[in-house]
Amino acid sequence: MTTTRFAPSPTGYIHVGNLRTALMNYLIARKAGGTFILRIDDTDPERSKQEYVDGIKQDLEWLGLTWDRVERQSERLERYSEAADKLRDMGRFYEAFETPVELDLKRKKQLNMGKPPVYDRAALELSGAEKDAMRAERGAGVWRFKLDQERINWADGILGDISIDAASVSDPVLIRGDGQVLYTLASVVDDTEMGVTHVVRGSDHVTNTATQIQIIQALGGQVPDFAHHSLLTGPQGESLSKRLGTLSLRDLRDGGVEPMALLSLMARLGSSEPIELRADMAELIEGFDISQFGAAPTKFDEQDLYPLTARHLQSLPYKSVEAQVLALGVPEELALHFWSVARDNITTMADLEGWWTLFRDGTDPVIDEEDREFVAQAMQLLPEGPYDGETWGTWTAAVKEATGRKGRGLFMPLRKALTGQSHGPDMSQVLPLMQVIRARS
Numbered sequence: 001m002t003t004t005r006f007a008p009s010p011t012g013y014i015h016v017g018n019l020r021t022a023l024m025n026y027l028i029a030r031k032a033g034g035t036f037i038l039r040i041d042d043t044d045p046e047r048s049k050q051e052y053v054d055g056i057k058q059d060l061e062w063l064g065l066t067w068d069r070v071e072r073q074s075e076r077l078e079r080y081s082e083a084a085d086k087l088r089d090m091g092r093f094y095e096a097f098e099t100p101v102e103l104d105l106k107r108k109k110q111l112n113m114g115k116p117p118v119y120d121r122a123a124l125e126l127s128g129a130e131k132d133a134m135r136a137e138r139g140a141g142v143w144r145f146k147l148d149q150e151r152i153n154w155a156d157g158i159l160g161d162i163s164i165d166a167a168s169v170s171d172p173v174l175i176r177g178d179g180q181v182l183y184t185l186a187s188v189v190d191d192t193e194m195g196v197t198h199v200v201r202g203s204d205h206v207t208n209t210a211t212q213i214q215i216i217q218a219l220g221g222q223v224p225d226f227a228h229h230s231l232l233t234g235p236q237g238e239s240l241s242k243r244l245g246t247l248s249l250r251d252l253r254d255g256g257v258e259p260m261a262l263l264s265l266m267a268r269l270g271s272s273e274p275i276e277l278r279a280d281m282a283e284l285i286e287g288f289d290i291s292q293f294g295a296a297p298t299k300f301d302e303q304d305l306y307p308l309t310a311r312h313l314q315s316l317p318y319k320s321v322e323a324q325v326l327a328l329g330v331p332e333e334l335a336l337h338f339w340s341v342a343r344d345n346i347t348t349m350a351d352l353e354g355w356w357t358l359f360r361d362g363t364d365p366v367i368d369e370e371d372r373e374f375v376a377q378a379m380q381l382l383p384e385g386p387y388d389g390e391t392w393g394t395w396t397a398a399v400k401e402a403t404g405r406k407g408r409g410l411f412m413p414l415r416k417a418l419t420g421q422s423h424g425p426d427m428s429q430v431l432p433l434m435q436v437i438r439a440r441s
Contacts, residue, residue: 002034004198006060006067007187009041010052013248014059016266016300017202017232017240023266024200024229026065027288030281034197038067039190042074043181059249063259064281071194073186080181083189083219084174087145092218093174096123097134097141119144119170143175145185145215152210157227158293159203164210172211188212192221203228203295227290230270235301247302256348261308270298277311310347324349328356334433341429359433363420371413374403378414385434392428 004025008018029036038060042048060067087093096119098106107117123144126134134141149167156162174185191199199209209226216223232240240247252262260278267284268275271292278284318325318339325335342355367375378399383391396414400406416422419430 001195002029002032002197003037003195004029004034004200005037005039005071005191005194005196006065007039007041007190008056009044009047010049010056011044011047012052013055013250015249016247016252016302019063019249019262020229020232020266020269021201022060022065023263024227024288024290025198027267027285028198028200028290030285031288035068036066037069037071037194037196039071039194040073041183041186042072043077043183043186045074045180048074055250059253062249062253063263071190073181073190076186076190077181079193080186080189083185084143084181087215087218090218092146093143094123094146094171095131095141096144096173097126097131097138098122099138116168117170118168121146121171140177140179142173142177144171145174145211145218147171147211147214152213154209154213154223154226156206157198157200157225157290158230159206159228159295162206162210164207166210166214169207169211172208174215184208184212185215188215188219188221191224192216192219196224197222198225198227200227200229200290202231204231227293229293230295230298232269232300233297235299235303237297237299240300252302252305255302256309256350257302257305258309258312258348261305261312264308265305269300270294270296275304275308277308277315279315306347313346313349314343316343321349325352328353329360330356337429338433341425341433345425358419359430362434365418366416366420366422368413368416371417374405375413375417377403379417387431387434389428389432391431 006022006025008014008022014022026036028034038057040053040056042053084093103119106120110117110120123141124146131141147166147169149165151163151165153161153163172184174182176182190196206228209228213223234240249262260280263281263284264278265275267278267288271289272294273287273289273292276287278287318336321339321343322335325339326332330338338356338359342352345355346352365375378395381398381402382395396410399414400410403410411427412422415424415427418427418434424430
């Protein structure tokens with residue numbers, strides 16, 4: 001069975017970069033009728049917070065990305081310890097004691113010699129007595145996985161055939177000196193024991209994937225199918241890394257972005273397929289194809305979300321927004337008509353309030369000096385309410401006959417006088433909703 005996972009660290013809220021990974025893994029699982037796991041990678045006790053765990057779940061639920069089960073790495077520490085013991089017994093795990101300063105000096109020396117800055121495995125040469133002395137002086141060391149220095153190959157679902165020479169990569173640190181298990185080991189153990197079959201993540205993980213493949217094989221696991229999506233940039237190609245904190249899903253939600261608009265964009269962004277607004281999750285799942293995505297950096301502009309949001313709102317039937325409309329104070333007998341008039345003139349649901357305020361309270365008229373006399377004459381011809389769908393046509397015909405005005409010169413000054421705006425819904429539909437016309441004078 002196809003099994004995927006989304007594995008966020010609860011050290012902050014989900015942003016659009018995280019969402020891309022979550023959505024791709026979710027769609028792969030759902031399209032195959034498989035399992036989607038939400039795995040909380042919380043092995044860092046200092047930075048992991050429950051409020052972020054709760055926030056991650058809330059954001060996924062808002063989008064409709066439902067999971068089949070939740071796993072927490074903090075509850076699996078014994079499994080990682082057992083895996084570490086297995087690697088030690090196999091001679092694939094060794095303790096190293098270099099300080100960060102010493103490692104930096106080694107890297108600089110290698111670079112000056114024209115060599116790749118790869119850990120030199122000096123710790124493997126230490127005797128038992130030397131290790132004891134190091135521990136006494138510096139405390140426990142880090143634990144590194146000893147890579148087989150051969151080429152690591154895999155067929156990537158997006159990047160194609162990948163081949164990395166393990167000799168060009170440092171033996172990865174899997175356990176810190178303070179005993180904290182790092183992502184690389186925990187992820188491998190989890191993916192293996194949870195039967196994860198497909199892993200989609202950012203292209204910045206490619207080298208990490210190479211080392212993980214060897215660890216999986218050493219532990220006797222089945223290597224999943226990997227795919228590495230491109231990284232997001234800003235609309236001008238600039239790095240998004242400094243802005244991701246301002247592109248959290250909750251910020252986009254607070255800005256009025258609708259879930260289906262965001263999902264529709266992210267499900268196609270960076271692929272060869274056009275971005276199309278989808279009606280529901282079923283359409284998203286059906287239209288998803290990981291092979292259509294490319295390796296080039298992908299431009300993301302949050303402003304693209306608002307036209308999609310507007311189009312989504314325009315497609316909604318009244319029943320789906322009834323509670324929100326009535327919450328504005330719109331009388332029930334006017335609510336359906338109000339929605340049909342306003343929905344084509346909003347970008348987000350928050351814009352509804354402005355339209356209802358206008359219809360309920362009226363507005364200060366906007367009258368150009370050259371139209372002042374014309375508007376005053378026209379307002380004298382406006383019949384008393386209530387108004388219906390015929391009122392606008394009847395009134396403007398009478399004004400035309402009385403003043404000789406026609407076309408834009410007739411209609412625009414009247415729209416601006418009644419609504420204070422030069423644009424908006426069809427006035428024949430607006431008048432029945434207007435309960436106060438302060439432009440009458």
